Amino acid sequence: MSTFAITNLNKTYVRPGAGHQVVFDNFSLNFSPGAITAIVGKNGCGKTTLLNCIAGLTPYESGIIHINKSNQASAIGFVFQNYRESLLPWLKNIDNITCTLEQSNLSRRQKYDYIKHWASERNIVLPWEAYPYQCSGGQQQLVVLMRELINQPAVLLLDEPFAALDYEKRLAWRQQLTALWEKTPTTIILVSHDIEEAVYLADEVIVLGGSPTKIIGRHLIDIPRPRMPALLSSEVFFKSYRIVLQSFMQATTIL
């Protein structure tokens, strides 16, 4: 497993005419390798900026983001907030995965075989030859998740991927994510605005707040896996939920 730490990150947004906004001022944070870490906090607390810095999509002034990649692990997986849009509708499902598959020494046919084999090992059934717009929302999610996990990334970043779904679909998504994660171990960082979701999915919930961003609380969620939706109404769950919620409330009062 890989080690993963952020040290002394500095990031300032410069808005022409509107002055500077310091997002991170010597911000440090380390993640437990192989675990699911959820990051919660009110809007504008720098959650998404943090993910974008880790993924290399946003430049930052200084700091070290250390992702110790094991031999196999290579790129960073990233499920965007509007993950549906991250699919390319002009490519078939299988080609959506093929075009970002990193085994570039394989022929197209071998790539197809590799993807289908990888999927069948995880009991994933998808209409490979269909286009994303012909598929259900659940199938589109699976394609995105597969695309991000098949390269065995050292870290998988999830930016509120459940935000636009109704509650029932969200429950299904969570199970799909954890089931896949158990068969494809990696470090997951989940940005969420939903505390229930964060507690349910994560091994640790980090509450961010303030400006510049600070860590308000770190809470280990000591609930055994596999976790099932029935857990949501249990005392154990509420105990953790309450602690995180209090921390979150505290964060919203800090400026």
Next chain:
Amino acid sequence: MKFHLIGIAIVFLFWEILSLFVGRLFLPSPMTVINHLVTLLPTPDLYVDILATLKRTVIGLLFGTVSGVVLGTLLGSFRPLYKVLQLPVDFIRSIPATALFPLFIVLFGLGDTVKIFVAAWAACLIILINTLYGLKSVSQTRRLLGKLKRFSLFKTIRLIIIPSALPYIAAGIRVSLSFALVVELVAEMFLGSNNGLGHRIFSAASVLAMEEVYVGILLIGVMGYGLNSLMLLVERRVIHWSGRG
């Protein structure tokens, strides 16, 4: 199909009533026009005219599309170039192509070249703008995806930018299709043509052969409709994803 037939019947009915008011001499009834068309069908001249107009319009469209996409891509890719040329392009776009005929005659004479050029000109200006919009419309998420997956420039263009811009370019081609046809017909009327549907209508009108005039108009309508349908068919195959999630 049933609805199409009803639609055509309504148009013919309206035409019939209108011709009663205007006078049969100036607006012949639809049946007279169709009868005249039938008598013209065995004459080879008719096909010469149809093909001449069709050929010049389609070739003009092809040139217009290629140059519009190329210019639009250049303007869309180089910000300073866009800033410099934005005003001239918008200015030139506001000038009706027909108003520039005197200039075009000086440049290209009165042959086929000038009549292909006017269609290309009209199409190019529309497709240029649509290409620009298409390039601007590439979704931020998909750009980020390319960056995250470290796509090469070539791969980004091939997999993300071109497919994103295609629906806009296709819409541009469909709009310019009717524009090119209009400009083409006017060119055939006024730029000393000796064939084409525009020429046929114009010379028939000058001797008040109104049945002949309306046969020409009918045929132009059919041609425009046919080209549009063909384009829709191509669109449905090539950009099948467009407008669907």
